[in-house]
Amino acid sequence: MPDLVTHTAVAHLLRRSIDLKKYSRADSRLRVLFYLGTILPDILTRPWYILFPSTHDWTLPFHTPIGALLICALLALFFESRLQKRAFAWLASGTVLHFLLDGLQRQVVDNNLWLYPFSWKDFGYGFLWAGEIMRFIPVTLGLVVLLEIGMAFRRKADRAR
Amino acid sequence: MKKQRFINRWMAMIILAAAAAGLCVLSGNRNPWLSLNACLAEPSACDGKWVSHFREPVIGALLPDGFLLMQKRGPSIRVRCDTTGLVEGEYVGIKAVFHKEGYLDQAVFLVAHGRREKIVISAFPALGICIWFLFAFKWNGRKRGLEPTTHA
Numbered sequence: 615m616p617d618l619v620t621h622t623a624v625a626h627l628l629r630r631s632i633d634l635k636k637y638s639r640a641d642s643r644l645r646v647l648f649y650l651g652t653i654l655p656d657i658l659t660r661p662w663y664i665l666f667p668s669t670h671d672w673t674l675p676f677h678t679p680i681g682a683l684l685i686c687a688l689l690a691l692f693f694e695s696r697l698q699k700r701a702f703a704w705l706a707s708g709t710v711l712h713f714l715l716d717g718l719q720r721q722v723v724d725n726n727l728w729l730y731p732f733s734w735k736d737f738g739y740g741f742l743w744a745g746e747i748m749r750f751i752p753v754t755l756g757l758v759v760l761l762e763i764g765m766a767f768r769r770k771a772d773r774a775r
Numbered sequence: 776m777k778k779q780r781f782i783n784r785w786m787a788m789i790i791l792a793a794a795a796a797g798l799c800v801l802s803g804n805r806n807p808w809l810s811l812n813a814c815l816a817e818p819s820a821c822d823g824k825w826v827s828h829f830r831e832p833v834i835g836a837l838l839p840d841g842f843l844l845m846q847k848r849g850p851s852i853r854v855r856c857d858t859t860g861l862v863e864g865e866y867v868g869i870k871a872v873f874h875k876e877g878y879l880d881q882a883v884f885l886v887a888h889g890r891r892e893k894i895v896i897s898a899f900p901a902l903g904i905c906i907w908f909l910f911a912f913k914w915n916g917r918k919r920g921l922e923p924t925t926h927a
Contacts (some may be wrong), residue, residue: 618897622904637919643923646911657901664894667830667847671806675840677799688791691784693912694920722868722885725827731802744868745888751896 616715616747618653623754625711626650642653644697644704651708655682655716682709719744740775781919811873813849818875826879827870834865834886844869844879855880866890 629648642719662669675681688707691704717726720740728737810829814821835845841855844867855869855878871882912921 617893618900621899623871630777642910646904646907649900650908653901653904657905660894660897664831667849670828670830671808672799672803674804674806675802681795681798684791685797688788688795691788691791692921694915694918694922695780695784697920697922722883723870731798731805734807742884745885745890748889748893 616719617751618656618722619751620747620754621652621712622649622658622713623751623758624715625649625708626758627736627754630765633765640758644700647704648708651686651705652712654685654705654709655712658682658685674727675731676713677710679713680730680732682712718742719747784919809873811844811846812849813853813867813875815877816875819879820876821873825870826873829869830868832869834861834863834867836863837863841880841882847910853878854882854884856884861886862888887908 625648629645655677658681659673662673683706686702686705688706692700693701707743713726713728717738718741719725719738720742721738721744723737724734724738725744726736726738727734729735779851809821809824809826810828811813811826812830814824816828829844829846830849833845833847835843835851837858838853841853842858842861843851843861845851850882854869856871866887868887869882869884871879871884873879911923913924914920915922
């Protein structure tokens with residue numbers, strides 16, 4: 615898996631780029647769910663099996679699209695009824711982004727088991743070895759800063775008009 | 776009508792939670808990996824088979840013909856391989872062939888340089904997003920659900 619800084623930064627780059635096109639005030643209040651979705655598969659699994667390695671097999675389904683989307687749906691049901699669909703959409707899109715990013719990574723042991731536990735096929739398209747993505751953190755964060763500066767200038771220009 | 780919707784919602788929650796628990800049970804009892812612990816418990820059954828499931832494996836010590844693979848809360852084992860580029864104390868992703876005499880060879884592995892740093896830096900966004908979530912929503916008892924706070 616890429617680290618969570620990369621996951622969050624890429625999510626931010628995507629979400630803010632969408633803001634450039636269309637900014638919805640209603641959805642801006644739910645935006646944290648997109649970021650939560652993008653880290654959800656990792657926070658549901660990694661802490662458990664780093665601290666208690668024997669839980670690996672039991673928690674692994676939450677690091678698959680099927681398991682993670684079930685949890686997204688469960689979380690969305692905690693929202694008031696008129697927000698549930700949008701909450702699920704934000705959480706699920708963050709989660710899908712997580713798996714797309716994870717797919718970039720190559721590992722010795724199969725890692726992108728998207729249909730596990732029903733299939734053991736690895737769906738990763740592995741461009742980079744695990745750990746190599748961390749080298750790009752400064753670049754990713756640099757892009758975030760550049761985008762934010764760009765957005766600030768745009769807002770200023772909009773206000774001046 | 777409102778009460779019915781509330782019951783449906785709880786039913787959906789129970790079904791989703793049961794499905795998630797079912798996946799966990801299925802995964803815990805039926806997975807394709809042969810683990811080192813299972814092999815050490817029954818060495819003859821695993822002789823010559825690929826082992827790819829270890830508990831947080833770390834390079835414990837470099838040996839003349841390989842290294843000692845240490846697991847977190849699990850037994851260690853000797854791995855016969857070329858030790859070029861290996862660093863003691865680093866995490867390693869590995870699969871290798873188990874031998875009933877109690878060693879591994881033909882190892883395919885990748886030293887996970889900087890894994891500890893990766894875990895530490897990952898904690899910051901995780902913590903930040905969780906705190907943001909707590910500030911962004913509040914429970915509305917009347918509507919029986921989370922709703923955005925006004926300052927979110």
